[in-house]
Amino acid sequence: MRNGPGRPTTALDPSKGAREQLAFDxxxxxxxxxxxxxxxxxxxxxxKSTLSAATQGTVCPSWETMTxxxxxxxxxxxxxxxxWEMVAEQHQRDSAGLPEDARQRxxxxxxxxxxxxxxxxxxxxxxxxxxxQNQPTYGRLSRTAARAGFAVRGTTICNAFGGTKLPTxxxxxxxxxxxxxxxxxxxVAEWIEARRRLEAAAVEEQIITNVEAEQATTPDVTTPSPxxxxxxxxxxxPHQQRRRPIGKRSRRQ
Numbered sequence: 001m002r003n004g005p006g007r008p009t010t011a012l013d014p015s016k017g018a019r020e021q022l023a024f025d026x027x028x029x030x031x032x033x034x035x036x037x038x039x040x041x042x043x044x045x046x047x048k049s050t051l052s053a054a055t056q057g058t059v060c061p062s063w064e065t066m067t068x069x070x071x072x073x074x075x076x077x078x079x080x081x082x083x084w085e086m087v088a089e090q091h092q093r094d095s096a097g098l099p100e101d102a103r104q105r106x107x108x109x110x111x112x113x114x115x116x117x118x119x120x121x122x123x124x125x126x127x128x129x130x131x132x133q134n135q136p137t138y139g140r141l142s143r144t145a146a147r148a149g150f151a152v153r154g155t156t157i158c159n160a161f162g163g164t165k166l167p168t169x170x171x172x173x174x175x176x177x178x179x180x181x182x183x184x185x186x187x188v189a190e191w192i193e194a195r196r197r198l199e200a201a202a203v204e205e206q207i208i209t210n211v212e213a214e215q216a217t218t219p220d221v222t223t224p225s226p227x228x229x230x231x232x233x234x235x236x237x238p239h240q241q242r243r244r245p246i247g248k249r250s251r252r253q
Contacts, residue, residue, distance in 0.1 A: 012057050019087040023057035029073040030055070044072035060087045063096035094127075097134045113190035119198060123163030126175070130161070133179040141178035148183075150174025166198055 014024040030040055037048040044051070046068050054061035054069060061069070066084055067077045081099050088096070110128035111121065130136065136144070138157050145152045152174035159165040160175055167175065172195055176188050 012055075016057075017087075018083065019060055020057040022060075022083055022087055023055045026061075026069060027055040029070075029075065033073065040069070040072060044068040060084070060089060060092060062092055063088070094131055095135060097131055113187065113194040116194045116198070119166060120163045122166070122194065122198060123161055125194075127161055129176075130179055133181075136179055141175065143178075144180070145174035145178035148174070148177045150177060152178065166195065166202070169195060 012020055012024045012027065014021040030037075035043075037051055040046075040051055041048050046065060050061075050065055051069065053059060054065055063081075063084065066080065070077045070080055078099055085093060110132055111125040113125060116122045116125050138154055141157060142152055142154060150170065150173060152171050156167055156171050157175060160167040160171070169192060172191060173183065173188070176191055177183060181188055
């Protein structure tokens with residue numbers, strides 16, 4: 001195969017695996033039209049180096065590259081999405097967001113707020129929602145929140161998505177609105193409820209920890225002291241002992 005006039009490309013063996021097969025088929029699309037890299041670059045808006053890398057079979061192209069490449073070749077990107085998903089890296093799938101095809105979207109399931117039980121789970125569910133909302137950047141998220149009246153700093157957003165710190169209720173509202181949810185959306189109320197559950201659980205855990213620490217440092221008051229004042233248990237004091245009436249003799253003489 002040739003990569004344009006006078007420019008041979010690396011021989012592809014589609015039998016090696018799904019990634020090589022994908023690159024092989026992408027290359028065939030261009031060759032079917034007898035397009036050079038210059039022509040495809042002009043049609044797709046992608047650089048020649050990006051187009052060449054997409055058809056080498058050594059790395060998986062990004063979904064943006066796939067979309068532009070296929071659209072330029074008058075192909076439906078959604079029809080190629082399942083094959084791309086098989087060979088894409090996790091970060092590439094996260095960046096791609098959800099498929100436009102409703103049938104393909106149905107295969108994606110995210111964690112709902114009412115299923116969240118831990119702080120890491122809260123962060124994972126937030127990141128999944130971010131993918132579901134077409135991966136807005138932190139900057140765009142912050143600007144969208146600001147227009148709605150929520151001032152959310154970048155560090156707060158990073159902590160929320162990283163699971164290092166539970167955001168305040170106001171910050172969480174800003175993050176959700178920044179990702180495109182309406183404040184009246186029922187899911188927003190579910191997120192607030194999930195956050196309150198985690199906060200209450202953290203407070204309860206802190207109280208238990210404090211009580212256990214206090215008990216560990218407090219001496220046991222039930223342990224008799226070697227310097228105890230008073231009679232030992234079971235011994236009666238003189239005024240508690242029964243006395244024999246005066247003037248009466250014992251029957252035994």
